[in-house]
Amino acid sequence: MVSPLITILIAGASRGLGHALAAEFVSRGWHVIGTVRDDRPTPLHDLAKASDGQVRIETLDINAPDQIAALRDRLAGEVLDMLFVNAGTTADDEHVHIGIVSTDEFVRVMVTNALGPMRVIEAMQDLVPADGLIGAMSSGQGSIANNERGLREVYRGSKAALNMFMRSFAAREADAPRAMLLLAPGWIRTDLGGPDAPFTMEETVPLLADLMIAKRSTPGLQYLDRFGETVPW
Numbered sequence: 607m608v609s610p611l612i613t614i615l616i617a618g619a620s621r622g623l624g625h626a627l628a629a630e631f632v633s634r635g636w637h638v639i640g641t642v643r644d645d646r647p648t649p650l651h652d653l654a655k656a657s658d659g660q661v662r663i664e665t666l667d668i669n670a671p672d673q674i675a676a677l678r679d680r681l682a683g684e685v686l687d688m689l690f691v692n693a694g695t696t697a698d699d700e701h702v703h704i705g706i707v708s709t710d711e712f713v714r715v716m717v718t719n720a721l722g723p724m725r726v727i728e729a730m731q732d733l734v735p736a737d738g739l740i741g742a743m744s745s746g747q748g749s750i751a752n753n754e755r756g757l758r759e760v761y762r763g764s765k766a767a768l769n770m771f772m773r774s775f776a777a778r779e780a781d782a783p784r785a786m787l788l789l790a791p792g793w794i795r796t797d798l799g800g801p802d803a804p805f806t807m808e809e810t811v812p813l814l815a816d817l818m819i820a821k822r823s824t825p826g827l828q829y830l831d832r833f834g835e836t837v838p839w
């Protein structure tokens with residue numbers, strides 16, 4: 607039974623973890639609004655075809671403020687029980703050191719992983735009710751406290767920045783906070799995670815969905831791994 611009242615918007619749902627999350631929420635009876643960047647067919651389109659009206663596809667590049675504003679206009683009057691920004695990227699040379707990365711590459715990763723998600727959250731947050739959830743896909747690599755080994759410096763910095771911006775957003779809600787979540791999913795086999803990642807989407811994504819649903823009853827911002835353990839900032 608599909609309730610039109612239970613809706614999740616997943617920004618960046620074309621493939622990988624975003625698409626797998628969309629499929630997981632569909633399987634649990636949710637209505638999913640999933641975004642893709644362009645007209646190319648994606649796994650999300652296949653899911654939409656197979657899911658009998660439970661998936662609506664919207665176009666959004668999170669780095670394009672005009673597209674964010676246009677999507678917000680299209681969503682006017684709707685309720686988002688969850689707003690989750692999954693979209694993210696990494697540096698083309700993921701181990702490039704911070705001192706030698708090109709400015710263009712640094713800006714691309716930082717804007718995609720930190721500024722873009724916050725722009726989406728700021729623009730859409732008023733569609734999320736008091737008992738809703740606002741979240742973004744962070745990473746364990748965004749933890750400053752846990753960074754003992756370096757590596758993936760640009761990516762780490764971008765996810766740490768995302769975490770900091772979410773904390774600032776949450777601080778503005780301190781008097782009556784909604785549930786807010788920064789997720790550290792673990793190292794997962796996707797295009798971004800690569801073939802050496804130890805965990806599959808199949809074993810991870812149900813845990814992420816469980817966590818997101820459970821988190822709705824806990825107001826305030828948390829930075830959690832897929833088992834619900836707090837990640838040190």
Ligand SMILES: NC(=O)c1ccc[n+]([C@@H]2O[C@H](COP(=O)([O-])OP(=O)(O)OC[C@H]3O[C@@H](n4cnc5c(N)ncnc54)[C@H](OP(=O)(O)O)[C@@H]3O)[C@@H](O)[C@H]2O)c1
Nearest residue numbers: 618620622623643667668693694745793794796797798799
């Ligand atoms: N895999 C891991 O091990 C791992 C670990 C920790 C955190 N994460 C995070 O999990 C999230 C998903 O990663 P993934 O592993 O599933 O990666 P992925 O397979 O490379 O998928 C990335 C997704 O982000 C979308 N995206 C990228 N830039 C975008 C933009 N400017 N606007 C809108 N959408 C954009 C992509 O859309 P297109 O199809 O249009 O490119 C795609 O849907 C990311 O935030 C990533 O940092 C992943």
